Amino acid sequence: MNRALTPVLKAATTALALIALTAQALPPGTAIEIRDRLTPFGQVCRAGEACGGGSTSTSADGGGLSGQLVYDQFCFLCHATGVSQAPLFGDLEQWQPRIDKGVDALVATSLEGFNLMPPMGACMSCSEAEMRGAVQYMIDNAL
Numbered sequence: 001m002n003r004a005l006t007p008v009l010k011a012a013t014t015a016l017a018l019i020a021l022t023a024q025a026l027p028p029g030t031a032i033e034i035r036d037r038l039t040p041f042g043q044v045c046r047a048g049e050a051c052g053g054g055s056t057s058t059s060a061d062g063g064g065l066s067g068q069l070v071y072d073q074f075c076f077l078c079h080a081t082g083v084s085q086a087p088l089f090g091d092l093e094q095w096q097p098r099i100d101k102g103v104d105a106l107v108a109t110s111l112e113g114f115n116l117m118p119p120m121g122a123c124m125s126c127s128e129a130e131m132r133g134a135v136q137y138m139i140d141n142a143l
């Protein structure tokens with residue numbers, strides 16, 4: 001063992017022992033109570049987290065919010081009613097010319113914005129993968 005490290009290890013061991021003693025000095029249940037109090041109210045359910053039991057709100061590939069969830073929270077505001085000439089959800093006639101541009105082009109315009117379509121479809125916290133999921137969800141529902 002490296003001699004220079006020995007005092008450091010001893011100090012670390014002592015510190016750990018002290019922490020262990022302090023933890024034991026707390027009344028039973030306290031640590032759990034503190035953890036519960038620190039848990040944020042109304043947590044966002046993210047991919048890979050066990051929340052709500054069998055929730056379908058996350059995408060299958062673990063890439064964050066599902067396309068449907070992003071659509072339901074942001075895109076529907078305009079695309080459900082066709083506000084400002086937004087192509088209507090589920091309307092193939094309106095979507096076909098756009099689909100013809102290719103998914104990548106649609107994802108690009110969604111990220112950057114396009115005329116009255118706001119950048120990121122107003123989901124500023126969305127990742128590119130989440131935007132792609134939302135675009136794909138809208139395309140799938142038009143076909």
Ligand code: HEC
Nearest residue numbers: 074075078084085086098106109115116117121122134135
């Ligand atoms: C504030 C209203 C609004 C919101 C919110 C919105 N859109 Fe749009 N979107 C539009 C409008 C308007 C257009 C049509 C733009 C045009 O063709 O001039 C459009 C067009 C599009 C297009 C076609 C782009 C193209 O290149 O033809 C896609 C894809 C799209 N939106 C995806 C989304 C997604 C995904 C979301 C949610 C993350 C979203 N939009 C949210 C208004 C909106």
